[in-house]
Amino acid sequence: MPNQQEEIIIQGCLNNERHAQKALYNKYKTEMYTLAYRITNNYEDANDALQEGFLQVFQGLASFKGNSGLGTWIHTIIARAAIKKVKNKIHFAAIDESNQAATIDWSIISDIQYLEKAIASLPAGYRTVFTLYEIEGFKHHEIAEILNISISTSKTQLFKAKRMLVEKLKNTID
Amino acid sequence: MEKNQNILIHALQSLPAKNPSDEVWNRINNQLTKKEKLAQLTKHEPPRKVWNHIEQQLSNNSNKRKNIRLALIKWGAVAAAVFAIGYFVYINNFNGHQNINYSEKWVTIQNPAQWNNHETPEAILSTICEVHPTVCNSPDFKKIKARIEQLEKTKQLILMQFNKYEPNTELKIMLTKIELEQAGLIKQII
Numbered sequence: 001m002p003n004q005q006e007e008i009i010i011q012g013c014l015n016n017e018r019h020a021q022k023a024l025y026n027k028y029k030t031e032m033y034t035l036a037y038r039i040t041n042n043y044e045d046a047n048d049a050l051q052e053g054f055l056q057v058f059q060g061l062a063s064f065k066g067n068s069g070l071g072t073w074i075h076t077i078i079a080r081a082a083i084k085k086v087k088n089k090i091h092f093a094a095i096d097e098s099n100q101a102a103t104i105d106w107s108i109i110s111d112i113q114y115l116e117k118a119i120a121s122l123p124a125g126y127r128t129v130f131t132l133y134e135i136e137g138f139k140h141h142e143i144a145e146i147l148n149i150s151i152s153t154s155k156t157q158l159f160k161a162k163r164m165l166v167e168k169l170k171n172t173i174d
Numbered sequence: 175m176e177k178n179q180n181i182l183i184h185a186l187q188s189l190p191a192k193n194p195s196d197e198v199w200n201r202i203n204n205q206l207t208k209k210e211k212l213a214q215l216t217k218h219e220p221p222r223k224v225w226n227h228i229e230q231q232l233s234n235n236s237n238k239r240k241n242i243r244l245a246l247i248k249w250g251a252v253a254a255a256v257f258a259i260g261y262f263v264y265i266n267n268f269n270g271h272q273n274i275n276y277s278e279k280w281v282t283i284q285n286p287a288q289w290n291n292h293e294t295p296e297a298i299l300s301t302i303c304e305v306h307p308t309v310c311n312s313p314d315f316k317k318i319k320a321r322i323e324q325l326e327k328t329k330q331l332i333l334m335q336f337n338k339y340e341p342n343t344e345l346k347i348m349l350t351k352i353e354l355e356q357a358g359l360i361k362q363i364i
Contacts, residue, residue, distance in 0.1 A: 016236060018229065025225060033220040043218075050220050051227050058232065106207040112214045135212055 006070055013061050021058055028071065032078040038131040039082035041120050046082065053081035079132060080146055089124040092153050102162035109169060118168040126161035133158050290333070295322045295356050302363060309363070318359050325352050325359075 009027070012020020032053065037046040056077050064073055083090075109115050122130060128147070132138040133154075138146070143154045299319055303310040329352045332345055 016232075018232070021228075021232065022225070025228065029220050029225075030217050033224075034216075034218045037218045046218070047220065047224050051224050051231075054228050055231055058228075059235075103204070104208070106204055106211050109211055112211065115211065116215055134208075135215070 010061060010064070010070070013058055024057070025054055028074050031071075032074060035075065035131070035136060036078055036082040038119070038135065039079065039128050040085045041124070041127065042085075045085040049078060049082040049085050052084075053078040056081065075136060076142075076146065079136070079138075083128060083147060086124045086128065090128060090147075092125055092147075092149050092157060102159050102166060104162055104166055104169070115169070118165055121168065122161055122164060125157055126164060129154055129157040130161040130165070134162075295326055295360060298360055299363075315363060318363055322356055322359050325356050328352060329356075 009020050009023050013024055029050070033046055033050050036049040036053070037043065040046050040049060053074075057074055060077075064070065119127060119130065129143055132143050132146070133140070140151045140154045140158075143149075144151045147154070149157075299322065309315055329349060332349055332352075336342065336345055
């Protein structure tokens, strides 16, 4: 359920009040732009995704039922808009390797910039699933729905992404 | 009974405690560290142009909506006018009622008999009453009808004074005036 302040902003947006729309944008812009950039790995695509995503938010706000938080709802819209930008670069192969565990030892990571570069260097599909699951907190069934893939494919992509990331991080430590 | 319960409590208390393996804490620790590390990842600020584009799009959409609304109102008004005109024409022309045609013409009178050589006003009024019976009952119609009848009587009286062998210009002018007034009144009714 949105809080009172959010409620006022939503009402303003529904009345097409520009200051309310700006307030909503300002509230979520950094979080959403970061998400869009992490998925697209490209500032121009992230700009477009943010623009398209927020326009969809303003146009579809009347259909927002409040079942989830407003932030979660906007997250999903921006994620979809960003994924649209990289869709042609993503190729998912449904290989079931998800039973194997790929654990990242986060304590050994001291260089955040290198971690960032390592995540950015992952292939688009791996990076998208890793970002949505590990960083943004989406569940596998939600990722599967957003990316139009099976849950097992989502798990596989995450496993491979983690395995690749571990390899990349190992190189820095070595 | 109470003795048995005490034995049970004692037995439960003396069950050996189990310690979680270090693995459990390691996993918790790893998750907490992960949160800390991910929180340190760079946050990206969108450039100002993104909002400018959004604002422009929103204005365009709003203008589009306004234009569509205006166009709808405009075309709605045109459609209503066309419908109203069509309905009016249909009611007046295609409802099976008889139409009244009326015309005037100037005639040079050669002899007094010609003054009555056309459809009398009474005949025209009765035709109107046949076609539009409701009009006949209106007070205005009755008033005009009375005036026409009065004019007709005067006309007949003047005609009786008329000598066909002697031109009487004054009487001719009076008759012309009567004819013109009658024609004007009939036009009013129609």
